[in-house]
Amino acid sequence: MDNRVSLVSPRLDSKPWGGRKLGRYGLALPLGEPIGEALITAGEAVVSTGYLAGQTLGQIVEADPSARLGATAHDAVGGRPVFPLLVKLIDAGGNLSIQVHPDDSQAAHLDRLGKTEAWHILEADPGSVLYLGIRPGVSLAEFQEAATRLDGSSARMMRTVPARPGTTVLIPAGTVHALGAGVMVYEVQQPSDITYRLDDWGRVDAEGNPREVHLDAGFAVAQLQSIPELISPVSLRPAIGERHLLAACRPFALERIALPRGGSLEISKSGSLGVVTMLEGEANVNDLRIGRGSSAVVWPSKRPSILTALEPCVALVSWVPDLMPDIVEPAIRAGADPQTVAALGGATGDLHQAMRP
Known part of the structure; x- marks a missing residue:
């Protein structure tokens, strides 16, 4: 892996x-x-x-911004090495x-x-x-x-x-x-x-x-x-556990994942790195263990990254989204109505704009 x-x-x-x-x-x-x-x-x-290990996040990004961030995230910061x-x-x-x-x-x-x-x-x-x-x-x-x-x-x-x-x-x-x-x-x-x-x-x-x-x-x-x-959360109705979109706009998206012991979900995003913060319990992100209060950066990769619960756990995941494939399409597939999906963007209007024909 x-x-x-x-x-x-x-x-x-x-x-x-x-x-x-x-x-x-x-x-x-x-x-x-x-x-x-x-x-x-x-x-x-x-x-x-x-x-x-041993490097700062700033050093890692500065070494190769486009590869480290992913295309969507790189665009979101205007090409800056941050x-x-x-x-x-x-x-x-x-x-x-x-x-x-x-x-x-x-x-x-x-x-x-x-x-x-x-x-x-x-x-x-x-x-x-x-x-x-x-x-x-x-x-x-x-x-x-x-x-x-x-x-x-x-x-x-x-x-x-x-x-x-x-x-x-x-x-x-x-x-x-x-x-x-x-x-x-x-x-x-x-x-x-x-x-x-x-x-x-x-x-x-x-x-x-x-x-x-x-x-x-x-x-x-x-x-x-x-x-x-x-904001009212939107359930994505996973096969195991719970997965809710909490907020989404062009600069970032946020979701909450709750899994029983042994449950797993893919958390990688195609155009952006992600940040996983464990609020309760303990889990592996691929092979790296993270416990309560710990956070891990999931860098862009051609292979999927998997969150696997070692005990019942709750995590928050943030990333820079491509709004249609990351937010709108999975929410609609899960049965959410368009108005509720658009409300994830709050007053930014970003999702309203993304959903226009």
Whole structure:
């Protein structure tokens, strides 16, 4: 078997809003630090076991971008030598800043990609919420005035959605949003670090200075009409276990796979590498074993890659999709109606466009 599978060691980032819950997923957290993010596929993430062990993801891609990424993924990043998906586990011990990201066209002058992202909720404290867009009826001027106070006042003008484990939301670039306190999410996004912070709840640094905000740049890209809705998953009705599409747009797709002991499914994608993150249990990806909290990159290959459960397991898989063969056609074959399939793309409209005659 062609075993082009790499187990990766994520980069851990300390954040003022972070916590310690990421340790529940087998990650060794540094003592005494509030860890907010495990950046699973950061360019600095090192392959610990498997294919090209010892190299960083950035080094692997830079060596041969088109071969390492696959044709679809290579196109999605505009031919740049960057890993095409940024996958994270995020522990929001406190509220994240109220923020917004540019789209690809707005980031082009920086020779960067924009940032559309999706959240899949892993854990949520009672009463925790997601901040998703500005409430209808609130003008941009009103929101701007509240944001300039830098004390979280603008949050009262945002739409809140209860955070419930197992739900997914796709957040297009231009959406004003924030992850609320007490929520842990799996995030997949375009490989971009452009974040325009609009309001940071009055937080200050050790010297008493407020964190930097980017009001002019942020409001220049904010889209008031972008108010994301939770996405209904689409079952692909596999012969064994469960397989649900959770979200899909041109930059990325996300699915959830649950298998009983001994069950197996093909997870390779023809035009893109993939990232497998094990949430529960233990499995092999080809011959490489991955356990709870571990993630593996499945590089493009001419031979299929198979996920085989060594015990009952649940995994999330992200990749850069070819929307018709990867998303639309298998969903329709499984009995999903076109409207439900199109809704996997949220407000991006990508699936609506792909499904047009």
